[in-house]
Amino acid sequence: MNRRTKAVVLAVALLIAVGVSGSAVASGDGDGGVRPREAAALTGTAKLYRPAGDDITFSFDAHLAAKDNMDPHKAHGTFRFSHYDANGAGGWAEVKVDCLMTGGKVAVVTGVVTDGNTPHRGKRVGVTVHDQGRSDRLGYTWIEEGEVADVPTCLSAAPFETVAKGTGDFTVLPWRPEYPSGQG
Template identity: 65%
Template sequence: MNRRTRITALTAALLITAGAAGSAAASGGDPASARPGEREAAALTGTAELYRPAGDDITFSFDAHLAAKDNMDPQAATGTFRFSHYKNGQGGYAVAKVDCLTTGGKVAVVTGVVTETDVDGFRNKRVGISVHDDGKRDRLGYSWITEEVYEELPPCMSAAPFEKVKAGTGDFKVLPWHMDYPTE
């Protein structure tokens, strides 16, 4: 095969691949959807470290999804989220099972019950986190802002996203929820 033919074949293959990827992104296709090409109802994914001038190592990670079939039931959301806070070799972590997810524009609120932790105060408690995915410097908030984990935090409740993530670490992705409104 001559050089021109190889270049043309390679270019065509790249264009086909890019076109397929672009079509999937434009249609909102997601592997977690029940039907091919069907967009999830809402999602929150990604990881970031919080900025703290004292050098605390604080990380939040999310993998939360609301399937298209559950569009009108944010408490049917699935997935997990994880957070940790360490400083000078002390601290802890927690993993929560998602029990509610709502999103609006680039803001998400997720709650979950802590299923794994080395901090007794979080064990089996519902916690809530909010995220603002601004594309430049994401923000985050959490329900235990007062350092108290509440006994009966309702699903999908958290503080506003008041914390800044450390520059260069925020890769949160919020898929906006499109609620179906009654027509009558």
């Protein structure tokens, strides 16, 4: 074998070795301790823009584990929202996540209000986030006090609100459902 052929063979062998070991680490099969990528996530905090000076904040820490990739109802985590007017009147709520679906840079998360001082306690609420860097958008859905219906899981309004300049740090990890081959 000439020098050039040996160099090409060696280079290909190194690339294959690196590719195989990199795949093992990324899948969690190697000694690298790296876990597989989670199936979906929504994290971050932002304040909504309101010209009247209301302080409205949404914070998310919602995740769907890789092992639950095909069941967004197994999502876990929490999100929190608060709304206080310019005089300090208002309330807050903490929500236990019960569904998370993402597509591209858009996430829909729902959950039941577990704590807070709003009339939504014990009710399901939904929020949609569009991750656009520092100009994120947000929409929300809940049932008003006195109504008997409940928001369905994995459902929310289009992201019609804008976040206050410089506050949007939402991050959406896109969901990649894996369907059996030969279907669809």
